[in-house]
Structures are given as structure tokens and as C-alpha cells.
Amino acid sequence: MAFTYVCPFCPLGCDDLPWGGNGDWAQIAECERASAELASFKHGTVARLHDRLIDDQSLVVDDFLRRLKLPAVPILSVNQPTIEESKRLVDWLVQSRIRLSSAERDPSERAFANTIGRDGNVTATLGDVYRHAKSIWVLGDPDETFPRLNKQLDRLKATVVRSRQIDSLYLSRLSEPADWLLRDYVGIIVASNAFAESEETIAADLLSRLIAKLNAPLDDRRMRRAVAIRLSSDENLSSVMRWTTNHSLDRYSTDLAAHIQVGSPRRADFSARPPVKLQIGGIDFGPDAADAYLPAGQPGIDLAGTTIRLDGSVTLPLTRQVETHLPSRGTLLGQVIASLSADSASPIETGNKR
Ligand code: SF4
Incomplete structure (x- = not known):
């Protein structure tokens, strides 16, 4: 009988790896890393x-x-x-x-973890963002560390915007955010190489302030929600x-x-x-x-x-x-x-x- 199991090879923890009941190793067509690890083990x-x-x-x-x-x-x-x-x-x-x-260890990941720890920023789980966010902003390059994340995001109905190595100038210009950042639920995913080199700390601080600012009333009865997801490889x-x-x-x-x-x-x-x-x-x-x-x-x-x-x-x-x-x-x-x-x-x- 075939069943699925949790992949141990990266922190994304995909729980859909198929295991053939006849003892064959599964082919993980969607993930090169899992395929390579399984082939090496096999x-x-x-x-x-x-x-x-x-x-x-x-x-x-x-x-x-x-x-x-x-x-x-x-x-x-x-x-x-x-x-x-x-x-x-x-x-x-x-x-x-x-x-x-x-x-x-990625400097952007470290800088943003420190900022979240200090500011107690608004955070949410990936599952919550997958289910409810109207816009998702992916900062950095998740492919190397979390190979299937982008494929999972591509299946969502939400608007997904990707940026790499944003710097403090770019963030400070977002005092007038684009429309996709002003939806009623925005999830911001911070992966490796999210911030420009040697600007990681200031960029993480500016992003934290932007998230705080985006959490504002939409009207008399509704709040706009913006949350950060820190993807930790440790x-x-x-x-x-x-x-x-x-x-x-x-x-x-x-x-x-x-x-x-x-x-x-x-x-x-x-x-x-x-x-x-x-x-x-x-x-x-x-x-x-x-x-x-x-x-x-x-x-x-x-x-x-x-x-x-x-x-x-x-x-x-x-x-x-x-x-x-x-x-x-x-x-x-x-x-x-x-x-x-x-x-x-x-x-x-x-x-x-x-
Ligand atoms: S992204 Fe690939 S390596 Fe990571 S948990 Fe999922 S299948 Fe495994």
C-alpha cells in the first residue's frame, strides 16, 4: 500500500512525499533536493x-x-x-x-530574526498566509533553502510579488505603498538574500516599520492586516x-x-x-x-x-x-x-x- 510521509531534508517539512508500497523509492519530481538526497541514500x-x-x-x-x-x-x-x-x-x-x-547563515535571515525578536512584530504562520492573504510579498531567494516554496505559492489565488535584495532606499520610498501592499491581508515572506549586502540591519528595521504602518484601519469596522513570516533554516x-x-x-x-x-x-x-x-x-x-x-x-x-x-x-x-x-x-x-x-x-x- 502506498502512503505519504514528511520529508526530512529541509525545514519546509513537506508532508506529501510518496512512498511506494512495493519498496520502490519515490520519485520526487517537484523537488530536486529531495530527489538527490533520496537517490544518494538509495x-x-x-x-x-x-x-x-x-x-x-x-x-x-x-x-x-x-x-x-x-x-x-x-x-x-x-x-x-x-x-x-x-x-x-x-x-x-x-x-x-x-x-x-x-x-x-544568511545575514538577512539573522537581521530580520533580531528585528522581530526586538520589536515583537506581527507574525503569522505560512498556512495562515496561504489560506487568507490577498497579496504575498516574497523577499529574497527561497529556492536554494526551501526548494518547493515558490511552487506552493504559484498555486495560490493571492497576488504574489517577488523582490530580491531590496535596499533601504527602496524601502524608504514605500512611504506611499503600491496598491498590492494595501490589500486587506498582506503576507510578507523574508527568505535568504532578502536585503542588500551590508544593509541587512537597516533594511530589516525599515521593513518592520513598514509592516507596523500597513496594519491600519480599512474603514470603521475593518483593520488591514500585514504580517511577516520569517523562514528559519535553524x-x-x-x-x-x-x-x-x-x-x-x-x-x-x-x-x-x-x-x-x-x-x-x-x-x-x-x-x-x-x-x-x-x-x-x-x-x-x-x-x-x-x-x-x-x-x-x-x-x-x-x-x-x-x-x-x-x-x-x-x-x-x-x-x-x-x-x-x-x-x-x-x-x-x-x-x-x-x-x-x-x-x-x-x-x-x-x-x-x-
Ligand atoms: S522543499 Fe523539497 S527538500 Fe524541502 S521539505 Fe519539501 S520536498 Fe523536502
Whole structure:
């Protein structure tokens, strides 16, 4: 019998991935990322050190650690951790056993999150905007981080207007907003690259003020509603961090490049950054992306877990579809961290020196 399940590969959390009852992997025609991740998982990946593939994964972790010379407190980049994985990550962060790399976090996303946190801006869920908004303004480029979002928006009846990298001048000229911004319910979606480079903070502030201004009476009985949707690519980890410590991820983050990548890299353009030393799980893009690779189980495919949708609206179950007996990402990372902590000879570095 065929059924559907929640996709674990990006925070959009699409819940319509088909799983063939005959055991065939589904083709995700609408989403290249899910298709690529599923194909990689289906065909199986093996451990790799530089360009040498290693079939026998037993004893690989210690051997890799000897050769890779990771620092005692490695910097991590983690793609789409589940809530369960996030709890372990938060423990390790608080204990100063790892740090997070913010080098790949989008400056517009960070600036707008700070503005919303400070101003308590009017926000809504994606589902509410999909159902009720008359106009939707998409700022930035959601395709890379949330591949199916634009396709979902194209199916709506609402007017959808897209802008990229708007600057403070553009926003300040909106003191006389266009007609489509003056409809009775406007949803504003802020994705990566929403604001012009180095203007992220001021642009986020101006947008926040514009949203406040757009919330005005339409007539004696009706209010015009304008809401912001912040699409967070770190919703699970930042939520668990807030619940358990009341801190933001920034406190434990560094702008330095990561030593360890958990899951697939968020961006498949490796020309602008050095390879990480070790990647655990996800798609293996070869030595350009990581010096070494360890295959690992994927929550939502061969492991169970839970995840929060990117707008924080709902917690979704990630169910196990197949049995692979691969170690989980958390188990492998735990082995790496325990080994590094125990190895007093391992020098503590402050960055990813290459
Ligand atoms: S958009 Fe994200 S959640 Fe939806 S199918 Fe693609 S990778 Fe999965």
C-alpha cells in the first residue's frame, strides 16, 4: 500500500512525499533536493578518506580522527537537525565541546530574526498566509533553502510579488505603498538574500516599520492586516536552545568555517570555501566538499525523529521508512566528540587553519 510521509531534508517539512508500497523509492519530481538526497541514500554511500573509498566502516572513526587532526573543540555546520539531535547539540554547545559555524547563515535571515525578536512584530504562520492573504510579498531567494516554496505559492489565488535584495532606499520610498501592499491581508515572506549586502540591519528595521504602518484601519469596522513570516533554516536548533537555555544560537556561534559538516552542505557551491575536514551523513560531494566522509542514518528515512516546520507552526513526526543499520549522525558525532575530548594531545585551534 502506498502512503505519504514528511520529508526530512529541509525545514519546509513537506508532508506529501510518496512512498511506494512495493519498496520502490519515490520519485520526487517537484523537488530536486529531495530527489538527490533520496537517490544518494538509495544507492548507498561508503566511508571515504580523501579520494579513497573504504568499504569496512568498523574502526573508521578512530582512524579518521588520527589522520584528520581535528581540534579538541571542533566547529560544526549542521543541516536540518531533528529536535532529538538538537538536544544533544545544545548539551555539547553549552559544555563548550563544540561550536557552531555561522559562516553559512544568511545575514538577512539573522537581521530580520533580531528585528522581530526586538520589536515583537506581527507574525503569522505560512498556512495562515496561504489560506487568507490577498497579496504575498516574497523577499529574497527561497529556492536554494526551501526548494518547493515558490511552487506552493504559484498555486495560490493571492497576488504574489517577488523582490530580491531590496535596499533601504527602496524601502524608504514605500512611504506611499503600491496598491498590492494595501490589500486587506498582506503576507510578507523574508527568505535568504532578502536585503542588500551590508544593509541587512537597516533594511530589516525599515521593513518592520513598514509592516507596523500597513496594519491600519480599512474603514470603521475593518483593520488591514500585514504580517511577516520569517523562514528559519535553524528552527529546531534555535528553538531547543531557547527552551533549554533562553539564549540565542549567536552566543555559541563563530564566523569561522566549519571543521565538521553534519548532513549535506546547505550550498553545493564549494568554490568559495575550503572543504570541511569531516562530513557525517548526507550526500557525499567528494574531496571538494570534505576531506573525509562517514555515511550515517537519516532521520525520516531509516530513523524516527521530530522536526518543527520552518515558521515554528507545527511539530511533525519523521517516521522510519526502511532499515539500513547505519549508525545515526548523533552516534557518530558523539564518538568523534568523545574521542577528541579524551585526546589531550589534540591541540585546541581557534579556526579552520588550512
Ligand atoms: S522543499 Fe524541502 S521539505 Fe519539501 S520536498 Fe523539497 S527538500 Fe523536502
